[in-house]
Structure formats: structure tokens, C-alpha cells
Amino acid sequence: MTDRHSAIAHAAYHDLLRSLLDDAVSELRGTPTLLKRNGRGYWYDSFRVGTSVHKRYIGEDSEALRQRIDRHRLLAEQSEARRKERTRLVRLLRAEGFLSLDAGTGSLLAAMAKAGVFRLGGTIAGTHAFRLYEGELGVRYSLDQLAQTADIDIASFERLSLALEDITSPPLTGVLTDFDFAPVPAMEPEKVWRWQQSSGGQLVEFLTPAFDAEEGRRPLAAPGVEAQALHHFNYLIAEPIPAAVIYRSGVLVQIPRPERFAIHKLIVSERRQGQGDAMKARKDVLQAEFLLDVLSQDRPDELAEAYEDARSRGPRWRDRLDQALERSEKARQFLSG
16 A cells, blocks of 8 residues: 555645746746747747847746746745745645755755756656655655665756757856766766766766667757766656755756656666666666556556557567566556556
8 A cells, every 4th residue: 555645745745846836937037938949839038138138948838837927027026935935835844754855965956956957958867756756646755775865867858958059057067066076987088977976975977868779978068968878768758747856945856757757667677687787677666666556546547658658669668668567566467457
């Protein structure tokens, strides 16, 4: 039986998330402008600095974002009141037993958010994303190895990062340096994708989907870093959702959809088996089983669509899924409907 947070706690989390989304458009400096690219709409804050016009990316067009942009002046006037309310909500969520972050990780994610990492397409992957489904799904996590990690994985699409024509400010490499991170030596020094903190050894890794046969390094223009390209990652980070980090008055980030995360974990578990990393493969399966249990009860249609999407992507995808399901009777049961 899945342990659930109270209805009050679940509602408080979504109130916190809505407030953070309101704040994202409360600091517009100029005129909101909608630009079209490849059939999609993207909103920018267009403002003049001297004789130059600058464009700061706001987000992809949606009904919710348009409504917030229409109310941005009112939202700006209410920003301080919202911040105080968010602090109260975070305090409530901690009292309800939500997992919180250590000060170092929380402050790093807050600095990344302030620089624009998540606004510009960055998506938290890995176990930190898994932890954040606690609020999205209203499920209670225990403090076990399933939700414990020191590393932070940030993923983004290379083409989106370039197309947005906006960059993090201050530069992300400067943010990492300020937090005592240094590039991990690589065979190609100009293509470093992993950063390690000198004290404590925490890692930050940058990832991107691989659309070619080779999984090499790819540049991410918006954050100004290199990323490791991985197969199957395009499935994971397509159509990410916003999430609230329980730190101070909350931090707005984005994470993969939980149904995609669960299916992707099954695929990755088989890949790790082939690489001889049985311990991480087992953790992948356990995280997938946990989410599949919840999603089969709460969001069966979304789960079925995500599963069929993955299976439709070719024989190698189906083979990895079938092999993973052979190893996990629980996952088979949850996906069988």
C-alpha cells in the first residue's frame, strides 16, 4: 500500500508551485512578445537597454502562461506577499514530512534557477527528479536509499538550447565556480560535461539526447556548457513539467513527466546490466516500480500512453523493455492494467 501525504499537504505543494509560476512572470521589464518557431510559440520579455533591444525568454506558449502574462503587473505588486506565503507553505510541508534538501544542494539549485537554467530548458533528471515526484503525486517517501543522492543531473535539448537565443546570467560556469565546483578532467578538455565540488565530492552532470549512433559530447548554448549525449533521453525529457523544490521560499525547476521517468528507468536498468552496474540497475528498477505502482492507480491513461509511446520507437526499445519486465514481476503487473 502506497503511503500518501494528507490532502492538505498535497494542496499546499500545488499552491507553492502556482505561486512560483506566478513569480516567473512578475519581473517583466518590457513588453511580452510571442515568437513562432517550427510551429511552436515562445514568449519573450522585450526591453530596451540604451539603443539595443534585448529579449529574455519567458516560456513556451500555453493558456496558463498567457493568463499570467495578462496579469503580470498585478502579480508584480503582490510578489512580496507571495514570498511570505511560500515560506509558510514550505514550513507546512516540512512539518508534514516532505523531504527537504541540504543547504548546499538547495542553494545551488536556487542559484541555477536565478541564473535561468530551468527557464531556458534545463530539466532535472536522475534521483533528484524522483524525489520531486513526492509533491507532484502526493506520495510519502521514506529516508531510504531509493531517494538518496548527492549528484545533480541537468538535461536539455541541444537544438532548443540554441533556438531560444538566450543565455544564463550570470554564466552557469561562473555559478558552479562560485560553489567551489571544478571541471572533471576529460580526454578532451574543451568538452567537459561533469563538474565536481572540491569539498564533499558532489557531482553536477549535464546531459542531452543523442540522435546519432554515437553518444558523444554536445554543446548546450543557453547554459554555455558541454553535455554528454545519451540514447533514449529524448523520450525522457520531452514535455517536462514544473516542480517546486522545498528550500527557503521554494525554487522553481522542471522535471520529466513521472510516467516517462518510470518507463525510462526500466530501459536504463537494462542498459546498466550490460555495463556491469548491477547496483544502479537495481535502484533504477525500484524507482520505476514505486512510480508505476502510484501511476497505475492515479494516472493509468497517461501511463499506458507513455508505455505505448516507448514501445512504438523501434525494436531496440521493445527489447530493452521486455528484458526489464522479465526481471520485474511488479512492473509487469502495473503495466498490464
